[in-house]
Amino acid sequence: MSAVDTQNLETQVHHDEHHDHEHHEQSFIRKYIFSEDHKVIAKQFLITGIFWAVIGGVFSVIFRLQLGFPDANLEVLRPILGGWITEQGKLDQNFYLALVTMHGTIMVFFVLTAGLSGTFSNFLIPLQIGARDMASGFLNMLSYWFFFASSVVMFASIFIQTGPASGGWVIYPPLSALPKASLGSGLGMTMWLVSMALFIVGSLLGSINYVTTVINLRTRGMSMWRLPLTIWAFFLTAVIGILSFPVLFSAALLLIFDRSFGTSFYLDEIYIDGEALHNTGGSALLFQHLFWFLGHPEVYIVLLPALGITSEIIATNSRKPIFGYQAMVLSMLAITFISFIVWAHHMFVTGMNPFLGSVFMLLTLIIAVPSAVKSFNYITTLWRGNIVFTPAMLFSIGLVSFFISGGVTGIALGNSAIDIQLHDTYFVVAHFHLVMGSASFFGMMAGVYHWFPKMFGRMMDEKLGYVHFWITFVGVYFVFFPMHYIGIAGFPRRYYSWTNFDAFNMYADLNMLISIAAIITLSAQFIFMFNFFYSIFYGRLAPLNPWRSNTLEWTTSRLPGHGNWEGKIPTVYRWPYDYSKPGAKEDFIPQHIPHYETLESNLEHEKALEEYDKEVAKEEEIHISSHSH
Amino acid sequence: MTGLLIITGTILLIALFALVYRILALVNIAKGASEKRVGYSNTVNGFLFIVFFIVGFGAFFWYSAKAQYLPPPSSEHGVVTDNLFWTTTAIITVAFVATHVLLFLAPYFFRFREDRKAHWYPDNTKLELIWTVIPGIVMAILVITGLLEWNKIMAPAPDNATELEIVGKQFNWMVRYPGKDGKIGKYDFTKIDGTNQLGMDFANDKANFDDFTPREIHLPKGKPVKLNIRARDVLHSVYMPHFRVKMDAVPGMPTTFWFTPTKSTADMRKELNNEKFNYEMACTEICGNSHFAMRMVIVVDEPEDFNKWVTEQEPWSKQNKDYISSLKLKDVNLADLEK
Numbered sequence: 006m007s008a009v010d011t012q013n014l015e016t017q018v019h020h021d022e023h024h025d026h027e028h029h030e031q032s033f034i035r036k037y038i039f040s041e042d043h044k045v046i047a048k049q050f051l052i053t054g055i056f057w058a059v060i061g062g063v064f065s066v067i068f069r070l071q072l073g074f075p076d077a078n079l080e081v082l083r084p085i086l087g088g089w090i091t092e093q094g095k096l097d098q099n100f101y102l103a104l105v106t107m108h109g110t111i112m113v114f115f116v117l118t119a120g121l122s123g124t125f126s127n128f129l130i131p132l133q134i135g136a137r138d139m140a141s142g143f144l145n146m147l148s149y150w151f152f153f154a155s156s157v158v159m160f161a162s163i164f165i166q167t168g169p170a171s172g173g174w175v176i177y178p179p180l181s182a183l184p185k186a187s188l189g190s191g192l193g194m195t196m197w198l199v200s201m202a203l204f205i206v207g208s209l210l211g212s213i214n215y216v217t218t219v220i221n222l223r224t225r226g227m228s229m230w231r232l233p234l235t236i237w238a239f240f241l242t243a244v245i246g247i248l249s250f251p252v253l254f255s256a257a258l259l260l261i262f263d264r265s266f267g268t269s270f271y272l273d274e275i276y277i278d279g280e281a282l283h284n285t286g287g288s289a290l291l292f293q294h295l296f297w298f299l300g301h302p303e304v305y306i307v308l309l310p311a312l313g314i315t316s317e318i319i320a321t322n323s324r325k326p327i328f329g330y331q332a333m334v335l336s337m338l339a340i341t342f343i344s345f346i347v348w349a350h351h352m353f354v355t356g357m358n359p360f361l362g363s364v365f366m367l368l369t370l371i372i373a374v375p376s377a378v379k380s381f382n383y384i385t386t387l388w389r390g391n392i393v394f395t396p397a398m399l400f401s402i403g404l405v406s407f408f409i410s411g412g413v414t415g416i417a418l419g420n421s422a423i424d425i426q427l428h429d430t431y432f433v434v435a436h437f438h439l440v441m442g443s444a445s446f447f448g449m450m451a452g453v454y455h456w457f458p459k460m461f462g463r464m465m466d467e468k469l470g471y472v473h474f475w476i477t478f479v480g481v482y483f484v485f486f487p488m489h490y491i492g493i494a495g496f497p498r499r500y501y502s503w504t505n506f507d508a509f510n511m512y513a514d515l516n517m518l519i520s521i522a523a524i525i526t527l528s529a530q531f532i533f534m535f536n537f538f539y540s541i542f543y544g545r546l547a548p549l550n551p552w553r554s555n556t557l558e559w560t561t562s563r564l565p566g567h568g569n570w571e572g573k574i575p576t577v578y579r580w581p582y583d584y585s586k587p588g589a590k591e592d593f594i595p596q597h598i599p600h601y602e603t604l605e606s607n608l609e610h611e612k613a614l615e616e617y618d619k620e621v622a623k624e625e626e627i628h629i630s631s632h633s634h
Numbered sequence: 635m636t637g638l639l640i641i642t643g644t645i646l647l648i649a650l651f652a653l654v655y656r657i658l659a660l661v662n663i664a665k666g667a668s669e670k671r672v673g674y675s676n677t678v679n680g681f682l683f684i685v686f687f688i689v690g691f692g693a694f695f696w697y698s699a700k701a702q703y704l705p706p707p708s709s710e711h712g713v714v715t716d717n718l719f720w721t722t723t724a725i726i727t728v729a730f731v732a733t734h735v736l737l738f739l740a741p742y743f744f745r746f747r748e749d750r751k752a753h754w755y756p757d758n759t760k761l762e763l764i765w766t767v768i769p770g771i772v773m774a775i776l777v778i779t780g781l782l783e784w785n786k787i788m789a790p791a792p793d794n795a796t797e798l799e800i801v802g803k804q805f806n807w808m809v810r811y812p813g814k815d816g817k818i819g820k821y822d823f824t825k826i827d828g829t830n831q832l833g834m835d836f837a838n839d840k841a842n843f844d845d846f847t848p849r850e851i852h853l854p855k856g857k858p859v860k861l862n863i864r865a866r867d868v869l870h871s872v873y874m875p876h877f878r879v880k881m882d883a884v885p886g887m888p889t890t891f892w893f894t895p896t897k898s899t900a901d902m903r904k905e906l907n908n909e910k911f912n913y914e915m916a917c918t919e920i921c922g923n924s925h926f927a928m929r930m931v932i933v934v935d936e937p938e939d940f941n942k943w944v945t946e947q948e949p950w951s952k953q954n955k956d957y958i959s960s961l962k963l964k965d966v967n968l969a970d971l972e973k
Contacts, residue, residue: 098923180868187922273886274823277867326756356889359788377769389753394679413726420780429918495875497918500926585752
């Protein structure tokens with residue numbers, strides 16, 4: 006044991022020395038653009054994510070105009086959309102599908118994967134586990150710049166003459182494989198695939214870094230069972246990403262081959278545009294399997310970080326330990342595992358063997374159990390708490406509400422017999438927008454409000470935060486709740502208009518309501534943007550620990566510099582959820598406070614730690630003095 | 635001009651907003667920072683959750699009662715799956731309401747008070763077990779009932795089922811019935827052209843000669859019907875909302891779905907008191923720009939009317955004699971088609 010300890014000490018001394026030599030000024034470019042500092046990279050991800058969220062949001066409002074006001078003249082939009090507004094002042098049908106496709110792609114990948122996981126994994130992992138930076142700053146920098154390159158390609162694809170990809174965000178072939186099949190399946194689709202390939206590279210570089218950092222760079226005393234739930238969530242998210250994104254990469258690669266090099270991985274017996282294609286022997290279903298092997302875990306890549314962030318914020322602001330810490334970790338582990346074996350529930354009626362459908366239905370409904378456990382634990386954490394409603398806390402409560410209301414409908418959809426009718430209707434749209442879209446978005450917002458003081462050293466305005474929350478919360482419910490009714494009435498997804506069908510020629514009022522709510526909800530996001538950018542420059546200076554939180558990031562200086570802690574990295578003596586511990590002076594005990602300083606509040610099983618912590622502290626003391634001469 | 639007005643208006647609005655915000659911020663600074671840890675907003679926010687709960691759930695129940703859903707299913711399995719759906723919905727509504735009572739009421743009652751301390755309650759294994767096991771059991775029941783029905787729906791079609799072929803293409807549906815021999819002829823996608831849209835392979839399968847391709851689907855009431863589904867170009871999906879039928883059409887991979895219609899079009903017209911009612915088929919797999927326009931009318935007849943309709947139909951080969959003769963098939967006598 007001692008051998009290991011000395012080794013640890015040595016590496017740490019070395020690390021600190023190394024750190025001391027680094028106090029030279031960096032050029033602007035190295036500091037803010039090609040930066041290797043995880044905090045700067047996190048902010049780059051966040052700002053890029055916000056940029057994409059605005060585009061994704063505006064796209065959704067444009068197609069909601071078409072759906073909510075089918076008779077409206079959209080001539081007003083011509084300055085922006087140009088030729089995509091037809092001569093009759095209508096939205097072009099091809100462009101409608103392109104908008105739907107880009108909205109999905111942007112929101113799922115660019116906002117909720119990169120913008121959420123990229124931002125907070127980068128920002129919080131080193132700060133909360135007590136590390137100077139990520140395991141590899143260079144790979145981390147590359148991760149962002151691959152994402153940036155991917156963003157540039159995707160953004161450029163919006164402006165090409167044939168329009169961006171338009172086969173739905175799932176880009177099922179043959180539609181996406183045949184440029185003749187749809188306007189967006191030409192250059193737009195090629196750019197989509199190139200962009201996603203770059204995106205996946207960036208995502209993998211990031212994920213590998215997150216996993217390595219969490220495993221190797223935890224500070225002394227930070228055992229896995231003392232990790233904040235945020236870190237558990239980011240860690241498992243990264244694991245899911247590493248295992249599933251390569252499969253999407255291969256799916257995309259085969260699609261590129263089918264499109265450009267005449268192979269037939271996904272194509273068989275196709276007659277299009279007056280011509281029978283030579284392709285035979287491929288399987289369109291193969292793509293769907295490969296896609297959803299990523300696609301379903303992707304839901305949890307998007308959701309888990311949000312749940313992790315929420316766990317942290319709810320515990321902090323309820324002034325209570327998170328209820329069932331171990332159960333929370335175990336349920337996240339269970340979700341991680343099961344997320345890989347439920348993908349085919351997206352394919353019950355695709356012609357897949359019905360027996361496979363039965364198996365996937367069983368597995369799918371199993372995943373509801375750990376999800377249910379998580380929601381119950383959140384509610385129990387609130388129960389008998391001493392709740393402070395910071396904007397972050399409001400968004401976290403909102404997340405739990407969406408997670409439940411969107412989650413329960415998953416029980417209906419996961420049932421293959423019921424799914425026959427509901428598949429690809431607005432019921433599905435309502436379901437995933439609540440449980441994955443809105444919940445994750447709220448997690449992201451909660452995270453921004455909560456960690457803004459640490460990111461920028463200033464506070465955001467609370468009142469504006471409240472207004473932003475309430476409009477968004479009510480707005481989101483007004484947008485997505487009515488979609489359940491429309492879905493039960495059978496309205497199919499990705500329809501430009503429903504008036505061709507007698508069966509769907511109703512609910513014009515509800516669709517209008519949804520569109521109006523969408524416009525209001527989007528507008529409310531500008532309150533946030535104002536608050537965000539204004540506060541970066543003019544916000545009130547943040548106190549060191551504004552939320553009286555236990556985790557390590559609040560032990561740094563107001564605006565931590567390169568290396569995070571000016572002195573040595575704090576040692577961790579306890580788990581992160583000692584809130585309102587009986588007997589304690591304050592209603593929180595940060596992780597770096599040793600048990601011998603909190604004799605009045607130590608629980609029975611913690612008495613033994615009093616001595617142990619003393620020894621640890623002494624060792625750390627020696628280490629510092631040996632280092633200081 | 636309108637664009638310019640809108641832009642100016644927006645800029646003015648933002649400027650106004652920023653100004654008001656700045657003034658309020660300055661007033662706050664002048665008053666001095668509040669000493670208390672938590673302000674009055676805490677109570678307001680807690681209270682708003684209760685308001686949201688009451689108004690939200692009020693609206694939910696009120697609207698659910700008057701919402702217009704699809705009419706009751708017109709197929710045998712549809713009755714069962716609809717029941718499954720509404721049972722599941724009842725169960726999840728209970729869970730939804732119960733959790734939200736706690737989630738939206740707790741905030742107000744447990745809002746921050748300086749003199750109170752939160753209850754230290756880090757875990758409770760028994761409680762955790764209860765809420766792991768109960769959802770587990772409920773899920774198991776739902777899964778089993780769903781599974782039984784799924785297996786029934788997906789079982790092979792009965793032998794006496796009326797067969798027809800549905801082919802999806804951009805952007806309409808085509809249907810083909812087997813004709814007198816009861817067999818749908820083989821097809822070959824390389825035989826497709828402007829005339830022979832379905833790629834019927836007359837050279838290799840004589841069963842094609844009596845097949846007919848009507849403009850709308852006719853189904854016999856009370857008899858099992860088997861759909862043979864395929865696609866010509868990209869994915870499509872056969873969706874018959876009133877029959878609770880959905881199955882993808884995949885190029886190169888024929889799929890099937892069978893069901894039993896239980897109400898004729900006339901029955902439905904009477905039931906809904908709507909003389910214009912028609913069953914419809916739609917596409918639910920995105921297939922290109924006119925995806926939303928792939929409508930085909932379905933007519934459910936009484937069995938005897940259906941049989942009569944079948945006998946009235948003229949085979950495709952008879953309507954396209956020029957095409958058949960252009961094939962120059964040795965063993966086909968064009969005169970035979972007249973019979």
